[in-house]
Amino acid sequence: MNKSDIHFAIKEKIRETKLVNLKIGGVSARSFMEENENNAQPLIAIEIPYILDNTYPEVLKEQWDCLTQEQMLTKADKSNADIISIKFNLTEENIDNNIEKIKDFLKNKVSKLTKPFILRGANNDPVDLKLLPILAEFAPKECIISFAQESTYEQIVPAAAKYNHILVLRSPIDINLAKELNILSIDKGMQPDRILIDPDMGGLGYGLDYGYSIIEKIRQAAFDGDTMLNMPIIAFIGEESYRAKEAKSDTFCEQWGDYKERAAMWEISGASAMISAGADIVVLWNPTSVEAMQKVLKGEKS
Amino acid sequence: MNLTGMQIFKYLPGAKKAEGTNCKQCGCPTCMAYALKLAKKQANIEQCPHIPQELKEKFAQSSKIQQHEIKLSETLITGGENVMYRHDKTFVNRTVIAIALDSDDKDFDKKLEQISHYEIERIGEKFKVDAVYLTGSNIENAAQKIESAGIAVISKISPYKIVSAADFESLEKASMQALEQGEKDIILELEYKKNQLKNIVQELTFIRRAAIIKRHEPLTYPVMVKLPSDMDIFQLSAAASILLCRYANIIVLPVFDRALLSTIFTLRQNIYTNPQKPLQVEAKVYEFNEPDKNAPILLTTNFALTYFAVAGELESLPFGSYLVVTPSDGMSVLTAWSADKFTAELVARSVKNFGLAQKVDTRKIIIPGLLAHMKDELQEAMPEWQIITGTIEACQIPEFLKQG
Ligand code: B12
Numbered sequence A: 001m002n003k004s005d006i007h008f009a010i011k012e013k014i015r016e017t018k019l020v021n022l023k024i025g026g027v028s029a030r031s032f033m034e035e036n037e038n039n040a041q042p043l044i045a046i047e048i049p050y051i052l053d054n055t056y057p058e059v060l061k062e063q064w065d066c067l068t069q070e071q072m073l074t075k076a077d078k079s080n081a082d083i084i085s086i087k088f089n090l091t092e093e094n095i096d097n098n099i100e101k102i103k104d105f106l107k108n109k110v111s112k113l114t115k116p117f118i119l120r121g122a123n124n125d126p127v128d129l130k131l132l133p134i135l136a137e138f139a140p141k142e143c144i145i146s147f148a149q150e151s152t153y154e155q156i157v158p159a160a161a162k163y164n165h166i167l168v169l170r171s172p173i174d175i176n177l178a179k180e181l182n183i184l185s186i187d188k189g190m191q192p193d194r195i196l197i198d199p200d201m202g203g204l205g206y207g208l209d210y211g212y213s214i215i216e217k218i219r220q221a222a223f224d225g226d227t228m229l230n231m232p233i234i235a236f237i238g239e240e241s242y243r244a245k246e247a248k249s250d251t252f253c254e255q256w257g258d259y260k261e262r263a264a265m266w267e268i269s270g271a272s273a274m275i276s277a278g279a280d281i282v283v284l285w286n287p288t289s290v291e292a293m294q295k296v297l298k299g300e301k302s
Numbered sequence B: 001m002n003l004t005g006m007q008i009f010k011y012l013p014g015a016k017k018a019e020g021t022n023c024k025q026c027g028c029p030t031c032m033a034y035a036l037k038l039a040k041k042q043a044n045i046e047q048c049p050h051i052p053q054e055l056k057e058k059f060a061q062s063s064k065i066q067q068h069e070i071k072l073s074e075t076l077i078t079g080g081e082n083v084m085y086r087h088d089k090t091f092v093n094r095t096v097i098a099i100a101l102d103s104d105d106k107d108f109d110k111k112l113e114q115i116s117h118y119e120i121e122r123i124g125e126k127f128k129v130d131a132v133y134l135t136g137s138n139i140e141n142a143a144q145k146i147e148s149a150g151i152a153v154i155s156k157i158s159p160y161k162i163v164s165a166a167d168f169e170s171l172e173k174a175s176m177q178a179l180e181q182g183e184k185d186i187i188l189e190l191e192y193k194k195n196q197l198k199n200i201v202q203e204l205t206f207i208r209r210a211a212i213i214k215r216h217e218p219l220t221y222p223v224m225v226k227l228p229s230d231m232d233i234f235q236l237s238a239a240a241s242i243l244l245c246r247y248a249n250i251i252v253l254p255v256f257d258r259a260l261l262s263t264i265f266t267l268r269q270n271i272y273t274n275p276q277k278p279l280q281v282e283a284k285v286y287e288f289n290e291p292d293k294n295a296p297i298l299l300t301t302n303f304a305l306t307y308f309a310v311a312g313e314l315e316s317l318p319f320g321s322y323l324v325v326t327p328s329d330g331m332s333v334l335t336a337w338s339a340d341k342f343t344a345e346l347v348a349r350s351v352k353n354f355g356l357a358q359k360v361d362t363r364k365i366i367i368p369g370l371l372a373h374m375k376d377e378l379q380e381a382m383p384e385w386q387i388i389t390g391t392i393e394a395c396q397i398p399e400f401l402k403q404g
C-alpha cells in the first residue's frame, strides 16, 4: 500500500500568525504529521503568577527553587520555553491599588524579557475588564493578551486590536460557541489572523477527555474549510493540572508513586494529550515539565 | 465504516426503477427492505441476482475487519479499534501498558514482585500493570511466574506472531510474509531505533489509517511500541502519553515507575471513556464510616469524577458522614448547575425522596463551595434545613469538617 493512498486531504490550513519572530499555527496536517507542505513545532509556554501567594502549590515552589516572583521571571526567561506567560492573579479587592504597580512592572521588568510573552488576566470578569485594557495599552511590545470570553469580548477586543496584540478567545468546550465568539469578535474589529482559540479544557483526570475531543473537532472543521475555526489553539493546561489533588498532594498511598515526580508527570501527560489532539501552544507551570516536553518534541535525548 | 442501508439501496434496481425493481427474489418485499437487512447483516449478498459488481466489491471491502483483536491472556484483549477519532464513536480496547523485563536479570523476582503488587484505584476502577514484555534466555520459566501472578506475557514464545520493523513499508512487508506463512494472530512491533517520537507517531498514524480506512489486511493488527531506555521518566511520561493518544495498542515501558504508571492509567481512563456516556454513579444517600445520627451531611452531583473526589475524602476521615448524590445526568457541579440539572427545586425534591430527615437528627447540609451563589435559593426551597457553603475543592473537606 502506498502512503499517498491514505494521505490526509485538507481544504484549508490553520491560520498563521507571528508573535515577534515566533511562528504560531500555519500547520496543514494533524500534529506530528508532515504530509502537507507547511508544519510547525507546537510551542511550549511557561507561566508564572504575578503575585506569589499561598494558593500557589507548594510542590511547584520547590520545583522553581525561587523565593520571589522576580526570580521566577528571570529563571523563566532563561528556560528552554518558547514563550513566557504571566498570570495577573488579582482580585476585585486589590486590583485598583495595583494598577500603577502593574504599569511599572510592565515598563521595567516585562520589557527586559528576551522571550515573547503572554499577559493573562485573572479569569474574573470585573477584574479582567479593568486589567486587560491596561495590559494591552502598556505592554512594552506586541504580545498575547488572554483572555476575552462571551461576557467580556466587547470591551477587550477593541483594546487588543488597537495595539495589534494577539488575543485569546475562551469558550466553554463547545465548537459552536467557539465559532460564534470568533465571529462576534471579528465583527468588533479583531483581525481573524490575530485570534487564538482557547476551548477551556479540564486537566488530566478531570474532564480532559471533553477538551481533547473538542480540540480534535475544531481542528477537523478547520481542515475541512471552516475559516471561522481555523485559528491556532492554545491550552492553559498548567493551571488545570494543578487543580487536581493528584498533582500537588503527598497524601496518596505509595502505589501512586513519588509525588514530586507525579506533580510534573500529571502536567506533562495532559500537555502531551492536548498536543496530540492539535493544540499549537500549551502553557505549563512546572519547569521540569517544560524541559521534558521540549526534549521530546525536538527529539533530544536526556 | 460499514455501508448503511441507504448507501446499499442506491445500487439496487429499486433506486433507479430498473429491471427487477421489487421482484422479491431476495425474499424481501422491496429492494429497500433488502438493503436495510443487508446493512444489518441479516441477509446475504448472494440473495439478490441483480446486484451490480461495484456493490459486490464495496460490500466485500466493508465486511473486512478494520483491526483484529488479539488475546494476550484469558482476560486481556488488544486491537479491535474501528474509528480514527474517539469522538466518532469511542475507542474500544484500552492501550495495553506493559513493562520490559529480562528473564536473566538477577533481580528478576524482586522486580516481578513490585510489578505484580502495583495496583491503584481511580473513579471506582482498579488498574494493574497489564503485561510484561519478556526477553532473555530463560523465558519459559519466567513466563510461568509472571502468568501465575495474573499478568500477561508478551514474548517470542507467545501464541501469536510478533513481526518487527522500523517503518510502515517494512512492517507491511513483514506482516504480509507472516500472513503468507499462514499466521492468523499477529502483533506489529514498530521499532523505536534511533527514531524521533515524531517519526513513530507518523508511522503509527499511517498504519492506523491503512487499517481503519482501507482495511488493508497486513496492517489490520494491533501495533506495539517499546520505548527506549535512554529517556528519563519525564520524557517517558510525555512519549507514552502521546503514543496512547496516537494509535499504539501496546506500549512497553523500559522501567517500572509508580508515578509514571498512575499518570498513564489516568490518561488512558480519560481517552477510553465512551464520549457518549459520561461515567456516573447512582443518585442516593451514601454512608461513610458508619455515620451516626449526628454525622455531617454533604451534597453533590452524580458525575462519577465528582462523586469519587468527594467520597475519597470522606472515606479517609476518622468519623462517619453522609453524602447526598442528586440525579444530575452525570454532570460535574458547575456543568450541572449551568445545564439546570442542579436546581434548588431538584435538590429539595431529592433530599425529600431519599428520606434523609428520617435518617438523621442533624439539620445541616454542606453544599459545594462552587455553588455558594445558590445558598439563599436553596435555603428558601428547603426551610427545614440549614444550608452551609463548603469548600471549593474536595481535598479541603477534611480540614473544613475538622474545624466544625
Ligand atoms: C468537562 C466540562 C464539561 C463537559 C461535561 C462534563 C460533565 N460530565 O459534567 C461538557 C463538555 C459536556 C460541558 C458542557 C457544558 N459546560 Co462545562 N465544563 C467542564 C469543565 C472543563 C470541567 C468540569 C469537571 O469535570 N470538573 C471536575 C469535577 C470533579 O469537578 P466538580 O464537579 O466541580 O467537583 C469538584 C469540586 O466542586 C468539589 N466538590 C464536589 N462536590 C462537592 C461537595 C461538597 C460539599 C464540597 C465541599 C465540595 C465538592 O470536589 C471536586 C474536586 O475538587 C469545566 C471547567 C473547569 N475547568 O472546571 C467547565 C464548566 C463547568 N462548564 C461550563 C459551562 C458553561 C458549560 C455549558 C453550559 C456550555 C454550553 N453552553 O454548552 C455546558 C452545559 C452542559 C450541557 N448543556 O450539556 C462552565 C460553568 C460556568 C459557571 N461558572 O457556572 C465551566 C466552569 C467552564 C467555564 N469556565 O465557563 N462541560
Ligand code: SF4
Pocket (backbone or CB within 6 Å): B012, B013, B014, B020, B021, B022, B023, B024, B025, B026, B027, B028, B029, B030, B031, B032, B034, B035, B047, B048, B049, B050, B051
Ligand atoms: S432481489 Fe434484488 S432487485 Fe429483486 S427485490 Fe430483492 S433486492 Fe430488489
